[in-house]
Amino acid sequence: MSTAPRAAIVVTGDEVLRGRVADRNGAYLAAWCDAHGIGVVHVSIVGDDRDPIASTVREHLGAGIDLVITTGGLGVTHDDLTMSAVSQATGAPLREHEQALALVRAASSGAPNRSSVPAQIRDAIERKQAMLPRDAVMLVPIGTAPGCILAVGAQLVVVLPGPPYELERMWADAVGVPPLAGLVARAGGPPRRVLRLHGVAESQLVAALDEIPVAVRDGARLGICAKAAEVELTLADLTTGGATRLGDAIERAFPGATFTRTGQQVEQVVGESLTRRGEHLAVAESCTGGLLGGRITSLAGASDWFLGGIIAYANPVKHEVLGVSNGILSRYGAVSAPSAEAMAVGARTLTGADWALAITGVAGPGGGTAAKPVGTVFLGCAGAHAVLVEEHHFRGDRALIRERATVHALHLLRRAIADTEA
């Protein structure tokens, strides 16, 4: 089992280390490696200083890690020092790379605002970005900065840029380039199942696992991750067929809770159902303010099944655009079951959609009352034959309450669709 190549990722950047920007690159590379059978053992975030970058790379190489990937620090400013740090860590001196310089010049000639930068500064910047460790394989710039693959004996160091878009495209190129392509081919990629369950608590899972025979339990490596309103289980074979057997046993313990066996998001599951049925969805959002629509439209094919909807944050929009009656708003309030129902029906009527989802609640931190404390959320789902309404009391801060409301709304729709097919 432990013949799989091992990787470590070194994310550089003061802005990430100071928590001013969330790391996206480390997570992207880790997920890629994981999906391709490369075991990530460490992700480090270090600052824009040469020494910590160099010492972290050196430590990983010393620990026998097969693949060390750095991200960031290839830009044009004084604190972009990664190439120099990698040179220091590996002993490969920096050299001006002729082809890299030509590509950097070509890339920066089209940059906006270029003419406002004096020529000699421009030249210094371009030459800095074209310096690579000796014998490194250059990776063609996606923005203006080239990356590289450097072999250190049988180990590899891959140097990638920081902007996520550049990183992802350069990585896609890099995995096809010989020294790295060989390592990726060697990794293979183990069979794996990813189950997602809705409506099951982590402690229930622990109890259920205890009931499963040891031989089945020990046949797979199980990762458990509780999400906003879901539990995700990743299963990797320890014995042949072990992930499948353990997965089946868990599913049997919670009938109907599994909504995907392939790691799909709930919005993908819902989207595939609606596309298959030729139906469309609209939304009416109050406390989530557009998050539900934003999440749905993060999927490229959403236009096949999503029409749009209404962000009804203020009550007059609920009344005038969605047609929620003033009687409902004054008698029950905007955060109420009748309001969620009327919002869903209003969005469905206004857009002509087959289905409409409505969310109204108190996301906090202010606005809570004794009767409707922060976290109170009503969900409505209107279809051709019925309107379903759910009342929830979510714990957490504003961001978490809004996320939970969004995910639960999608599960309400998923079950409503399933009911019509039962």
Added chain:
Amino acid sequence: MSTAPRAAIVVTGDEVLRGRVADRNGAYLAAWCDAHGIGVVHVSIVGDDRDPIASTVREHLGAGIDLVITTGGLGVTHDDLTMSAVSQATGAPLREHEQALALVRAASSGAPNRSSVPAQIRDAIERKQAMLPRDAVMLVPIGTAPGCILAVGAQLVVVLPGPPYELERMWADAVGVPPLAGLVARAGGPPRRVLRLHGVAESQLVAALDEIPVAVRDGARLGICAKAAEVELTLADLTTGGATRLGDAIERAFPGATFTRTGQQVEQVVGESLTRRGEHLAVAESCTGGLLGGRITSLAGASDWFLGGIIAYANPVKHEVLGVSNGILSRYGAVSAPSAEAMAVGARTLTGADWALAITGVAGPGGGTAAKPVGTVFLGCAGAHAVLVEEHHFRGDRALIRERATVHALHLLRRAIADTEA
């Protein structure tokens, strides 16, 4: 300068290491430390195994780090091993903590689904969560897991839970508890400026910095971070008043580009302007599908100035709800300046808002044409006296194009408001 306490953060969890969940805790703690004058030198992400957690904690203590914070791995499942790893790293044996056990039992007695877990498993789970290193100061559970502060000579190890909501609340408690409170008090918190500029490229900044006298440049430590449509500069004093002097010099080089000196997001800047003026905003979103509304309503006070709007993803919604004429849609297309203008005007009229922002574009990866390639986005901003329209061609993937469109729309509104005040 280097008397500030230094911290390292150890994030545990296979799901983070495998890139299945983005780390939020490391970023949160790093930002907190940074804002309070504690220098974060390393953030590590390691898996749910005892040895890597223990060896990482041991390395940081060996390197003389003042404060090592771990997050995650305090749950009820077999791969929650952080307390045990901290015990191994520090040599402080685990003991059942009486008060912790009482609190764990009290917390779990209210848990949903509890009755479905057999009593002896429940007891084992509760006892596991109540095991703390000897002489550690317990941190009261927010969910069901207690954390702790452990003094190792003059160094501190703080053990926090993984769920971000629990972590943030427990950390807020922890910084008031004696051994950690002393370290935080010692850190002080250096004066710092955070400038955000819109419409300036990183290479222009480099050129501008070159023009600033060395004495001014060397007076402050400068961090530069390019965001979706902004550049953020963090300035810390190296000499008294140095951050202010360098900040002033940079601002003078780019008149009108600075939109905040306190690190505010553009939606906060816009929200404060509108609140001061007693005006309201509505949105009309096509390719962003609700992201703009979702971003605005992430601010708790948004109801003071935000009404809501229309997610007009499908063309019939643009026509029937927003009143974009079929002539515009057929002659110019949904992605066009006339359509952006009509969407903004339609949203303003429909909601009665003072201002309306519209976004329509091709977010990709499909849907691009020679005339309107992926990344083409039109923004509209309707006010009482004029409608502004901008055409953009963004690079990047679907997520980045949608983010850039959202941020540029907010800047369009910011400038439109400023124009009326000029």
